[in-house]
Amino acid sequence: ETGATTDEGTEGGGEQLQGEIAIDGSSTVYPIAEAVAEEFMLEQPDVQVTVGLSGTGGGFEKFIAGETQFSNASRPIKDEESQALADAGIEFTELQLAYDGLSVVVNKDNDWVDQLTVDELKKMWVDNGTAVKWSDVREGWPEEEIKFYSPGTDSGTYDYFNEVILEDAQINKTATLSEDDNVLVQGVTGDANAIGYFGYAYYLENKDNIKVVPIVNEAGEAVEPNAETIESGEYAPLSRPLFTYVSNAAIADEEAVAAYAQFTLENAAALAEDVGYVSLPEEKYTEQLETIEGLK
Amino acid sequence: MKMALTAVNSKKKPEMMEQEERLVYNTKNLNLWYGDHHALKNINLGIKEKDVTAIIGPSGCGKSTYIKTLNRMIDLVPGVKTNGTIEYRERDIFSKEFLVEELRTRVGMVFQKPNPFPKSIYENIAFGLKIHGIKNKQIINETVEKSLRGAALWDEVKDRIHEPAYGLSGGQQQRLCIARCLALEPDVILMDEPTSALDPVSTLKVEELIQELKERYSIIIVTHNMQQAARISDKTAFFLNGEVVEFDSTDTIFNSPADSRTDDYISGRFG
Amino acid sequence: MKMALTAVNSKKKPEMMEQEERLVYNTKNLNLWYGDHHALKNINLGIKEKDVTAIIGPSGCGKSTYIKTLNRMIDLVPGVKTNGTIEYRERDIFSKEFLVEELRTRVGMVFQKPNPFPKSIYENIAFGLKIHGIKNKQIINETVEKSLRGAALWDEVKDRIHEPAYGLSGGQQQRLCIARCLALEPDVILMDEPTSALDPVSTLKVEELIQELKERYSIIIVTHNMQQAARISDKTAFFLNGEVVEFDSTDTIFNSPADSRTDDYISGRFG
Amino acid sequence: MENTARVKSEEMVGRIDGRLMKNKVIKGIFLAATAFTTIILMVLLYRIISQGAPYLSWDFFQNFASRRPEQAGIKAAVIGTIWMMSVVIPTAAILGVGTAIYLEEYAKKSALTRWIQMNISNLAGVPSVVFGLLGLTIFVRVFGFGNTIIAAGFTMALLVLPVVIVASQEAIRAVPNELKEASFGLGATKWQTIYRVVLPYAIPGIATGSILAFSRAIGETAPLIVVGIPTFVAFLPSGYLDQFTALPMQIYNWTSRPQVEFHNLAAAGIIILLAVLILMNSVAVWIRNRFQAR
Amino acid sequence: MKTPNQDVSPVQQLLEKKYNGGFLNRREKIIPIVLFIMAAVSVLTTVGIVLTLIFETVTFFKDVSIVEFFTATEWYPFSNTDPVYGIWPLVLGTLKITLIASLFAIPIGLAVALYLSEYASTRTRKIMKPILEVLAGVPTIVYGFFALTFITPVLREIFPSLELFNAISPGIVVGIMIIPTIVSLSEDALSSVPEPVRHGALAMGSTKWETASKVIFPAALSGILASIVLGVSRAIGETMIVSIAAGSTPSAALDLTSSLQTMTSYIVQVTTGDAGFGTTIYYSIYSVGFTLFVFTLAMNMLAQFISKRFREEY
Numbered sequence A: 001e002t003g004a005t006t007d008e009g010t011e012g013g014g015e016q017l018q019g020e021i022a023i024d025g026s027s028t029v030y031p032i033a034e035a036v037a038e039e040f041m042l043e044q045p046d047v048q049v050t051v052g053l054s055g056t057g058g059g060f061e062k063f064i065a066g067e068t069q070f071s072n073a074s075r076p077i078k079d080e081e082s083q084a085l086a087d088a089g090i091e092f093t094e095l096q097l098a099y100d101g102l103s104v105v106v107n108k109d110n111d112w113v114d115q116l117t118v119d120e121l122k123k124m125w126v127d128n129g130t131a132v133k134w135s136d137v138r139e140g141w142p143e144e145e146i147k148f149y150s151p152g153t154d155s156g157t158y159d160y161f162n163e164v165i166l167e168d169a170q171i172n173k174t175a176t177l178s179e180d181d182n183v184l185v186q187g188v189t190g191d192a193n194a195i196g197y198f199g200y201a202y203y204l205e206n207k208d209n210i211k212v213v214p215i216v217n218e219a220g221e222a223v224e225p226n227a228e229t230i231e232s233g234e235y236a237p238l239s240r241p242l243f244t245y246v247s248n249a250a251i252a253d254e255e256a257v258a259a260y261a262q263f264t265l266e267n268a269a270a271l272a273e274d275v276g277y278v279s280l281p282e283e284k285y286t287e288q289l290e291t292i293e294g295l296k
Numbered sequence B, C: 001m002k003m004a005l006t007a008v009n010s011k012k013k014p015e016m017m018e019q020e021e022r023l024v025y026n027t028k029n030l031n032l033w034y035g036d037h038h039a040l041k042n043i044n045l046g047i048k049e050k051d052v053t054a055i056i057g058p059s060g061c062g063k064s065t066y067i068k069t070l071n072r073m074i075d076l077v078p079g080v081k082t083n084g085t086i087e088y089r090e091r092d093i094f095s096k097e098f099l100v101e102e103l104r105t106r107v108g109m110v111f112q113k114p115n116p117f118p119k120s121i122y123e124n125i126a127f128g129l130k131i132h133g134i135k136n137k138q139i140i141n142e143t144v145e146k147s148l149r150g151a152a153l154w155d156e157v158k159d160r161i162h163e164p165a166y167g168l169s170g171g172q173q174q175r176l177c178i179a180r181c182l183a184l185e186p187d188v189i190l191m192d193e194p195t196s197a198l199d200p201v202s203t204l205k206v207e208e209l210i211q212e213l214k215e216r217y218s219i220i221i222v223t224h225n226m227q228q229a230a231r232i233s234d235k236t237a238f239f240l241n242g243e244v245v246e247f248d249s250t251d252t253i254f255n256s257p258a259d260s261r262t263d264d265y266i267s268g269r270f271g
Numbered sequence D: 001m002e003n004t005a006r007v008k009s010e011e012m013v014g015r016i017d018g019r020l021m022k023n024k025v026i027k028g029i030f031l032a033a034t035a036f037t038t039i040i041l042m043v044l045l046y047r048i049i050s051q052g053a054p055y056l057s058w059d060f061f062q063n064f065a066s067r068r069p070e071q072a073g074i075k076a077a078v079i080g081t082i083w084m085m086s087v088v089i090p091t092a093a094i095l096g097v098g099t100a101i102y103l104e105e106y107a108k109k110s111a112l113t114r115w116i117q118m119n120i121s122n123l124a125g126v127p128s129v130v131f132g133l134l135g136l137t138i139f140v141r142v143f144g145f146g147n148t149i150i151a152a153g154f155t156m157a158l159l160v161l162p163v164v165i166v167a168s169q170e171a172i173r174a175v176p177n178e179l180k181e182a183s184f185g186l187g188a189t190k191w192q193t194i195y196r197v198v199l200p201y202a203i204p205g206i207a208t209g210s211i212l213a214f215s216r217a218i219g220e221t222a223p224l225i226v227v228g229i230p231t232f233v234a235f236l237p238s239g240y241l242d243q244f245t246a247l248p249m250q251i252y253n254w255t256s257r258p259q260v261e262f263h264n265l266a267a268a269g270i271i272i273l274l275a276v277l278i279l280m281n282s283v284a285v286w287i288r289n290r291f292q293a294r
Numbered sequence E: 001m002k003t004p005n006q007d008v009s010p011v012q013q014l015l016e017k018k019y020n021g022g023f024l025n026r027r028e029k030i031i032p033i034v035l036f037i038m039a040a041v042s043v044l045t046t047v048g049i050v051l052t053l054i055f056e057t058v059t060f061f062k063d064v065s066i067v068e069f070f071t072a073t074e075w076y077p078f079s080n081t082d083p084v085y086g087i088w089p090l091v092l093g094t095l096k097i098t099l100i101a102s103l104f105a106i107p108i109g110l111a112v113a114l115y116l117s118e119y120a121s122t123r124t125r126k127i128m129k130p131i132l133e134v135l136a137g138v139p140t141i142v143y144g145f146f147a148l149t150f151i152t153p154v155l156r157e158i159f160p161s162l163e164l165f166n167a168i169s170p171g172i173v174v175g176i177m178i179i180p181t182i183v184s185l186s187e188d189a190l191s192s193v194p195e196p197v198r199h200g201a202l203a204m205g206s207t208k209w210e211t212a213s214k215v216i217f218p219a220a221l222s223g224i225l226a227s228i229v230l231g232v233s234r235a236i237g238e239t240m241i242v243s244i245a246a247g248s249t250p251s252a253a254l255d256l257t258s259s260l261q262t263m264t265s266y267i268v269q270v271t272t273g274d275a276g277f278g279t280t281i282y283y284s285i286y287s288v289g290f291t292l293f294v295f296t297l298a299m300n301m302l303a304q305f306i307s308k309r310f311r312e313e314y
């Protein structure tokens, strides 16, 4: 399988490229980026690829400063950031790499939650000044205070959750925030009244210790996150795309960057699944490959 | 040399023969090893109350070792083995029942280099009382004054007893260390070359002090200065290679020693 | 006491009057202050070549200060002010052109406490040569042997010259420090109480060495031991309170001093 | 007089048992504290070792980072750390010892000297993140080094510099004055005395103090994060202006991954880091023993 | 200059040549200058830190009122609607962690140091100190997970009401982390009190404890204080342990059982997070960094003042 992509990937006639490629940005996207870089360097050992994890915003900061060619993001670029890029004279292209299904999870001993709607999520998570008990969410649930575990307010994951669930309302101030998703896993595992959310990969890895909550989508079905439901878009609205942004000038000027962009799109599907994310539908990659072709 | 010493010695006040022969320390067949090194060999020595007993001998002969054994400071050296007994006022100092803390309270020690505590003059002297649970301010104040007077230091420092002891000159520091002992009203004071780090003036002062102290305390003093031994002591023990060669009245030792090695040493033929 | 000293002194070999009067050091109107403290007061002293000149006096009288001024080690003390001149071989030691490094190379110094470097015996002696840029192995080897012989130490250490100097006894260390000076073939050797930290045996050895060295070097020695001054020196200067009270041949100073203060000090009436 | 003295003495002697008891109890408490600390640290070590030891293999040393835990290795991080330390150690050692010599041997006791001294002890307490911010602004941006070995190395060197200075100062101050006098007395110049007498004597102290500081530089994560050191680097640097990654960065990254295998790899990485620390400390102990055999 | 009867030795010849050839040594003049420049680096570092922090801090205060910064009791920069920048919760978080760490580490650290210097055999001391020193270098992420996955569960067994993220567990672990620093430096200070002073006390019949507490400890006080200051500074500056085990909820509550955020963990959160360059949030890390710098500066000054007051010379 990889053999096939190799031939296409080095279509310059199997020539060996040289150069340096600096990638930085989202820690959520990092595993995919690392996998791509790892595979790419097997084929092009003379191209030195580095991947950092300064976070989506930190990545853009470097991208704007012209220090990186690719900037990984777990959310779409913000207006201020594209403005700053425009000011710096850097044109860019957005590439979607994969989906991540934000997984809402509860403690294993939680036997009452079977599914949640977006409204229920919002009711729980938005700060309305009163402490929320499970019984406030649905009749018959225990009269226990809910313990919230959320990624830090400065993360792409939080950003997305904010967009689709909180809709810019203040998150419940009793929520425990942590930058490290493993820490959140620990939180939910250790607390019977806990609820939390984080990247699908973290749920997948810990599925024996925590329970994922099916979320009711617009069609009214309660859907559990898994590879199919995320890819097909059934798991909504909590599946989100992951991006990398690439500098157009770099693609045009540096063969290695163009080859890398191409390689990324060709292999993202397989590699994303390898590291616990979900691939996009095939045609999305093809479309983007064409865009790249046009920039060369 | 010998002549000179005699001259000095003759100035000493006559021995008090009338006093009954009470021993503060009685050492019997004491042997001591540092690891394999046999440092004290079969020492037998009875030390009389209210005497100044000088211990002389060439470097390395075991003077410091012996004096440190008397208050068991030698315990602090790892790997030391002893046998034989030392009796302090008829109690075996090596026995379990005789706590070193008690022994050291009754037997004060003055070291070669003045070693005051890095505290004020006052606190240096109050230290001993405080650790022994004496808290009464008045008793402490009185004792501080009494001890400083006893060490002939009071007049020099009375205006600055709350200043650091390290501001004193070497000789004053040494007298402070003596005062520190006196505060506990010891029975015996051990001194290991107490003046060897001092200048002549300070040495003289300390020697004078020793002369006064002997009225009330038994004093055992190690010195490598034979003139000093001659000047201040009643009895002298001559150590050589870990053995007591001769122990007698200072007069005898310096003027008509029984052993030829003593004579050789005294007259500067070696050591 | 005086009698004793005379007795010792008389053993000294007669002064060499035949030698012409050449001065190594000529001190003129020297004054020195530590901050406000006037430590040396109008010193005038001419020191003769190949003499052993002893400097005596009670503690704090300025002996060390004076000797440290002679090779400008006093420069290391902050806040020292001097006026007057000291000429070394007719060159003003305070002048800009006379570098202290040269002065100290020509004038060796031995300190109160033996202070060998924490290196091997060999390296201790080679040190002076190396800092002066002498790299020739053969010269160094020869000099090491010659200096150790000169310091009467060769026989004792020849089998272990590459072992650490700290393994030597105090007296050997002090002789090593002397050997270290000799390696630079100095003209004058200054000694500040070189035996006061030593035991009697070692003291004797060092004294003997000084007697030998005076054949070839001019020696200035500070001592608080009057017997020592009497035993080894040709001339003696008596310092008191930063002043030179009397400077004369040792015989005169010890037997018929001109100044009554000298007499008082020599005979132990103070100090 | 005689009498009162005796009585007092008896009174004091009577209290000895109580005092000894107190001594014993306190000794017990101290011993317990020591045992407690040791045990906690042993538990910490045990957890790391039992988790990481199975992952230590030749491949682990040979391989670059990988998305597959079983292929992932620590080569880039180890080599990167070595490169970084090759900047940190000489920079901090030369600046630190130089500063210490200046302050101890040359500086006059002036207000300026006191101010420099105070400044150094303050710097020792400045959090490492703040040094990270400094490195980011000065070395990465202003000097334009980017997030390279030299930028990270200088940042870390500044971070540990105060500790190196203080340790060196103490070591230099401990050189007996007599030795300096001996050297001056032989006509040595000031620098010769410093170079040939003071420094050799002070080296064990300088080395032990500094190695502790360098151990800290090896284990610090926060400044590297702030400076923006990349994590995935699948090549070895060939110069000081190359990018690199370092052990704590790699460990940090692995601990934050979802897969438990990566957490185990992190533990294996920590074992390596501890091994490096132990090695460095052994060097310190060796230096101390070697030079103190005088 | 030579006496005539003496044959001129090679050594003197060489020396003679050296001094006649002039002994002008430029090196001796240049070296102090070079060394001074080295000493200036640490001053420049401080200047660099202050400048770095102050410029961005000033920019920050263009957006946020300085009054709000010091008086508001909420730190909520990420709110899209109305962000609040009141430094107090972060300062409080730092104080809580520092306080718990100090309460834990200072007594234990000093007890261990006293044990090692006054009671333990030389051998024990020789083994223990390097071990502790190695542990001083364990990366703090390791301690962080130790807090979260070991200490916290143990504490929660004992106090079930303790939340997963709290001040106590990371506080204790920060304490554990700084114990080696305190032990190592205090032990140095204690054992550098000269042996004769110790013997002086023992010879008066004092027990080891009396000697240690009344003589040795006061004599070593300034060194001990320095070790404490360094340890506490590290507690104030500690980042990873707190980020992992204390959550990241800036909280103005005095309660120790719930999640909090410290100044340092905020800085790391933002640098690894999402904040865009040039945003107020981005500048806020410099203002927090500056506050932190002032904080440690104040503590160091205080400590120096104290140590000067209690210094006992020996």
Ligand SMILES: Nc1ncnc2c1ncn2[C@@H]1O[C@H](COP(=O)(O)OP(=O)(O)OP(=O)(O)O)[C@@H](O)[C@H]1O
Binding pocket: B034, B037, B039, B057, B058, B059, B060, B061, B062, B063, B064, B065, B066, B077, B224, C199
């Ligand atoms: N801690 C020790 N370990 C091993 N040997 C020791 C120790 N202390 C002393 N010795 C040895 O024991 C012997 C007697 O030593 P001691 O210190 O009692 O001699 P001294 O008569 O006091 O000599 P000095 O006049 O030099 O003080 C010497 O040979 C010495 O080397």
Ligand SMILES: Nc1ncnc2c1ncn2[C@@H]1O[C@H](COP(=O)(O)OP(=O)(O)OP(=O)(O)O)[C@@H](O)[C@H]1O
Binding pocket: B199, C034, C037, C039, C057, C058, C059, C060, C061, C062, C063, C064, C065, C066, C077, C224
């Ligand atoms: N560094 C210094 N600063 C200030 N005063 C000093 C210093 N060194 C010595 N003095 C003072 O100068 C005077 C002379 O001191 P010096 O050391 O020369 O005396 P000394 O004759 O050598 O005495 P000793 O026999 O005790 O060695 C003394 O009063 C001393 O207190």
Ligand SMILES: [Mg+2]
Binding pocket: B063, B064, B065
């Ligand atoms: Mg002795």
Ligand SMILES: [Mg+2]
Binding pocket: C063, C064, C065, C192
């Ligand atoms: Mg002197």
Ligand SMILES: O=P([O-])([O-])[O-]
Binding pocket: A025, A026, A027, A028, A029, A054, A055, A056, A057, A073, A074, A154, A155, A156, A157, E272, E273, E274
């Ligand atoms: O690293 P982030 O994906 O949370 O920006």
